[in-house]
Amino acid sequence: MKKFYYIFAAVAVIGIGVVGFRVSSSMFGSAVSAPITLDFADDAELIALAQGITKGDDAAPVTLVEFGDYQCPGCGSFALSVKPQIEATLVASGQVKFVFYDFPLISIHPNAFLAARAARCAADEGKFWEYHEVLFRNQSRWATASMPASAFEDYSAEVGVNEGSFTACLNSDEYADVVTANMELGTRMGVSGTPTIFINANGQTRRLNNYDFQSLNDAVQTMLAPGDR
């Protein structure tokens, strides 16, 4: 019997050691998951650092700009049902360029900042939009996780991003400045909730109140109408 208890105890110690090591090394990782302190001397400095991710022809006459939060259900609905229609019609026809800026609502969505950084890390390998969609598709899974980094790493493999470089990027402060700058840009533009959509054409920018495809399409066509040129 003694021998059995020795073996049983050895298995228990090894098991606790292995699982404990994996958990502790992840929990004490250095991934930046909150905005950092940045001082912008002027708007030009902010605009230089803030980076939207663009889809579509740079020369498109109309630009739709979304300020979005990966943990926001409304943004998820927009990304999975409205944006595909925008891409298939307005972007594909060259009428619209779509730009996404991060605006994580950190006070209510604690994982959103890290998610925004994760998407930027995926963008390093040209997989931003694939990752963007996967994040929204799996939103309910990672949104409530106490440490969502492992889920983000799984998704990187799912979209074909090199897991090693993605993990290194995520477990650092990379893009924390860009996401923070995007948040500041949104705040200065009057964004307080997500998704917030702006339409820009002919040097004019206005905020849209309805985000269904028909409303967006109407707004785009109005901007493209000769009277508005």
Next chain:
Amino acid sequence: MTGISNDPAVDDVGQGRGAPHGNRMVVAVLALVGFFVALFLWAHNAGLTGPIQCGIGDCATVQSSEYAYIGPVPVSTIGVVGYAVLVALALLGLQPAHRDSRLVGTLLLAGSGGGVLFSAWLTYLEAFVIHAWCQYCVISAILITLIFFASLPEVGRVRGGAR
């Protein structure tokens, strides 16, 4: 050897009727290994670990698939609870008062048998639906199968046991 007795109701260490059942020791150790494998996957599902690195297969695909959850419950949670119950049952069955317990034997058989069926379903999903293998899931499937075989001697106890 201590406590040698001619009384068949007293074992060689003087702990009561019958010798400790070796198969229950095997079940306890294997179920404890399975518990930690499931606990590791549970910690991953809960976001408490880094990425799962597989020597073979594609754990990331399996763990991020819809089949990694049953409703809101991660499959790994079922594994943690199941293996914990098997460990507890096996340890209980090693205690002198429960060595010949038909209830413990029945529960070990039912638990390990149910685990094999559940594991077979998960293996089917990996092979034919997800088309990806997670080595930890495969290890768990092997463990629960071994636990089931180690539990088979309980059949005799359940049929002819005294209690």
